[in-house]
Amino acid sequence: GYRARSAYKLRQIDEEVDLFDRGDTVVDLGAAPGGWLQVAAEEVTEAGTVVGVDLQRIDELEHPHVETVRGDMTDERTRYYLRKALGVDPDPDESEGTPDRPVDVVVSDMAPNMTGEYQLDHARSIHLCRQAFDTALELLKPGGDFVVKVFDGPDLADFRDDVEAQFQYVRAYTPEASRKRSSERYLLARGRTDAPVSAGD
Numbered sequence: 001g002y003r004a005r006s007a008y009k010l011r012q013i014d015e016e017v018d019l020f021d022r023g024d025t026v027v028d029l030g031a032a033p034g035g036w037l038q039v040a041a042e043e044v045t046e047a048g049t050v051v052g053v054d055l056q057r058i059d060e061l062e063h064p065h066v067e068t069v070r071g072d073m074t075d076e077r078t079r080y081y082l083r084k085a086l087g088v089d090p091d092p093d094e095s096e097g098t099p100d101r102p103v104d105v106v107v108s109d110m111a112p113n114m115t116g117e118y119q120l121d122h123a124r125s126i127h128l129c130r131q132a133f134d135t136a137l138e139l140l141k142p143g144g145d146f147v148v149k150v151f152d153g154p155d156l157a158d159f160r161d162d163v164e165a166q167f168q169y170v171r172a173y174t175p176e177a178s179r180k181r182s183s184e185r186y187l188l189a190r191g192r193t194d195a196p197v198s199a200g201d
Ligand code: SAM
Pocket: 003, 004, 006, 007, 029, 030, 031, 032, 033, 034, 035, 036, 037, 053, 054, 055, 056, 071, 072, 073, 074, 109, 110, 111, 112, 128
């Protein structure tokens, strides 16, 4: 069985858009207790790699290529340890040439602690989505995919526009398992477009 019922949401997303392939490298943000990690690990098989990040500790998984990083994704140090876990140069500013982008799929199920105050919960959700989006742009291969949970509200349209500018197409999706939480959506962004190379690079 899965560690969290949320695993079924990712199962549905994968069935809907065939997100994962055998051998993929996947980053899972907001991964505790590890339900999505279990689904991703099953799908990529032992040929793939999955790295999960969360504020909370995550009990070890049996898959040989699942690693976890404990930390806050809004903290630069956590991003540093994520790059290290992926075998990417952890200090990209000091490196020469094109940064390494080894990741096929970035998923984020990060959610703020809900206060019940609609505007505040929405704003904090969008803030986490933007952290996940920055991470996706930093690590995804051209053609890579990005899935992010968002609580619906007035800033979603702007966020979606920004994601659309970097991917071939984006759609909003509400898995069956999310229906009872009426404001919860997932943006499914497929096919990260090749980052334009500016003159002088
Ligand atoms: N997908 C997970 C699973 O299937 O087990 C469930 C994720 S749960 C809905 C949301 C998670 O986001 C929580 O574990 C929370 O600690 C994490 N989270 C929230 N803010 C975060 C942040 N700034 N950095 C890292 N994780 C964060």
